[in-house]
Amino acid sequence: VAADGTRVFALDARAGATEFTAGVESDTWGFNGGYLGPTLVADRGEQVRIDVTNSLETATTVHWHGMHLPAAMDGGPHQMVEPDASWSPAWRIDQPAATLWYHPHPHGETESHVARGLAGLFLLHDEAERALGLPGEYGVDDVPVIVQDAGFSRDGEREDPQRGYAGGLGDELIVNGTRHPYFDVTDALVRLRLLNASTARTYAFTWSDGRPIELIATDGGLLEASVALDHVRLSPGERAEVLVRMTPGETVMLQSRMTPEIAGLVPAVAATNGGTDAFDVLELRAAGDLEPGASVPARLVEIVDFDAADVATTRHFELGDGFEINGEAMDPGRIDETVTVNTLERWIVENRNAVPHSFHVHDVQFRVASIDGAPPPPEMAGWKDTIFTEPETTYELLMRFDDYADPSTPYMYHCHLLWHEDQGMMGQFAVV
Ligand code: C2O
Numbered sequence: 001v002a003a004d005g006t007r008v009f010a011l012d013a014r015a016g017a018t019e020f021t022a023g024v025e026s027d028t029w030g031f032n033g034g035y036l037g038p039t040l041v042a043d044r045g046e047q048v049r050i051d052v053t054n055s056l057e058t059a060t061t062v063h064w065h066g067m068h069l070p071a072a073m074d075g076g077p078h079q080m081v082e083p084d085a086s087w088s089p090a091w092r093i094d095q096p097a098a099t100l101w102y103h104p105h106p107h108g109e110t111e112s113h114v115a116r117g118l119a120g121l122f123l124l125h126d127e128a129e130r131a132l133g134l135p136g137e138y139g140v141d142d143v144p145v146i147v148q149d150a151g152f153s154r155d156g157e158r159e160d161p162q163r164g165y166a167g168g169l170g171d172e173l174i175v176n177g178t179r180h181p182y183f184d185v186t187d188a189l190v191r192l193r194l195l196n197a198s199t200a201r202t203y204a205f206t207w208s209d210g211r212p213i214e215l216i217a218t219d220g221g222l223l224e225a226s227v228a229l230d231h232v233r234l235s236p237g238e239r240a241e242v243l244v245r246m247t248p249g250e251t252v253m254l255q256s257r258m259t260p261e262i263a264g265l266v267p268a269v270a271a272t273n274g275g276t277d278a279f280d281v282l283e284l285r286a287a288g289d290l291e292p293g294a295s296v297p298a299r300l301v302e303i304v305d306f307d308a309a310d311v312a313t314t315r316h317f318e319l320g321d322g323f324e325i326n327g328e329a330m331d332p333g334r335i336d337e338t339v340t341v342n343t344l345e346r347w348i349v350e351n352r353n354a355v356p357h358s359f360h361v362h363d364v365q366f367r368v369a370s371i372d373g374a375p376p377p378p379e380m381a382g383w384k385d386t387i388f389t390e391p392e393t394t395y396e397l398l399m400r401f402d403d404y405a406d407p408s409t410p411y412m413y414h415c416h417l418l419w420h421e422d423q424g425m426m427g428q429f430a431v432v
């Protein structure tokens with residue numbers, strides 16, 4: 001923390017090596033290390049500054065996914081950091097407690113920069129969350145679970161996987177950069193912060209013993225109440241916080257068990273695009289005696305609905321064939337939409353493809369008002385910045401672009417299947 005109260009972080013993007021397999025090094029990139037980056041933690045109301053340096057031999061960016069901040073601080077393709085250069089975005093945190101993340105966003109290169117290892121978590125806390133007494137001891141009962149898929153050669157070196165419609169799908173999972181991970185549980189109640197940091201793969205998280213998965217938060221913060229689900233589906237870029245109650249000595253496996261139905265794919269396409277894949281994700285091993293752990297109130301936070309009567313502008317976004325939105329591929333020199341600051345917007349996102357996409361909007365957390373005219377399920381009723389958009393389905397999103405106007409610097413909306421984004425499935429909006 002600097003003298004003026006600013007919380008300062010340092011991130012250095014660099015090339016390195018990682019031993020995913022004992023004794024076998026793979027070339028990787030990381031922030032401040034060989035793979036992934038440190039978890040950044042800040043409080044609502046704090047002023048933050050991140051001193052980003054680029055020690056790679058190629059230009060990159062760092063984007064703060066899910067963060068409400070000025071466009072010039074967003075770290076999109078217009079804020080490139082050249083090799084040996086630095087960049088110090090700063091802003092005031094003003095949004096609810098949430099599991100956000102950061103990753104590069106260089107135009108046309110995002111998939112490869114993320115796949116090499118450039119990604120990390122950015123956790124926000126606030127008073128309302130603290131008052132709930134949720135598990136909050138980082139690495140003890142509040143545990144980051146960054147899920148990625150990867151390909152490995154026979155001798156254990158990481159290699160780029162084959163591409164399906166969504167992009168590269170690795171045939172193994174790594175969690176926080178670790179193959180075959182497990183976690184030693186010492187508290188009866190554990191909070192897992194799941195981030196799908198994969199470039200293309202969508203997961204359906206479940207427990208191996210069939211217990212329901214208890215969801216408490218989505219991309220932009222806590223739900224009004226926890227929901228017990230059969231599975232939690234996360235497409236690339238999405239996050240979920242889940243609670244799990246352990247008994248002394250027990251072992252349970254977090255798994256992903258995808259089905260064509262959950263994947264939104266017809267069986268023939270699903271079979272070759274990850275739509276039938278099952279994986280072990282993370283094993284939890286409880287100690288013989290456990291700390292009692294918190295008891296979580298039935299009500300978590302209050303989420304005030306937007307009033308649709310306040311909508312100032314309705315826009316349509318058609319995810320069409322090819323890698324286009326509204327019939328156009330991304331052009332960094334074109335601003336597609338101009339939004340008026342401090343007004344409520346309705347974005348109608350229609351997936352007209354036979355395959356799903358993952359739709360993400362910068363700067364805001366939005367609410368899903370309806371899906372094909374029906375209210376969203378509870379897991380989509382909270383704050384979201386990225387959604388899995390099923391084929392032939394229409395999503396009505398409500399969002400406000402508050403505080404920051406900048407006619408010359410756009411934000412992005414795009415498919416978060418990173419290969420699609422790189423191919424141009426992205427547009428730009430300016431807030432004026
Ligand atoms: Cu997570 Cu525009 O990105």
Ligand code: CU
Pocket residue numbers: 063064065066360361362363
């Ligand atoms: Cu983003």
Ligand code: CU
Pocket residue numbers: 356357358415416417420421425
């Ligand atoms: Cu897509």
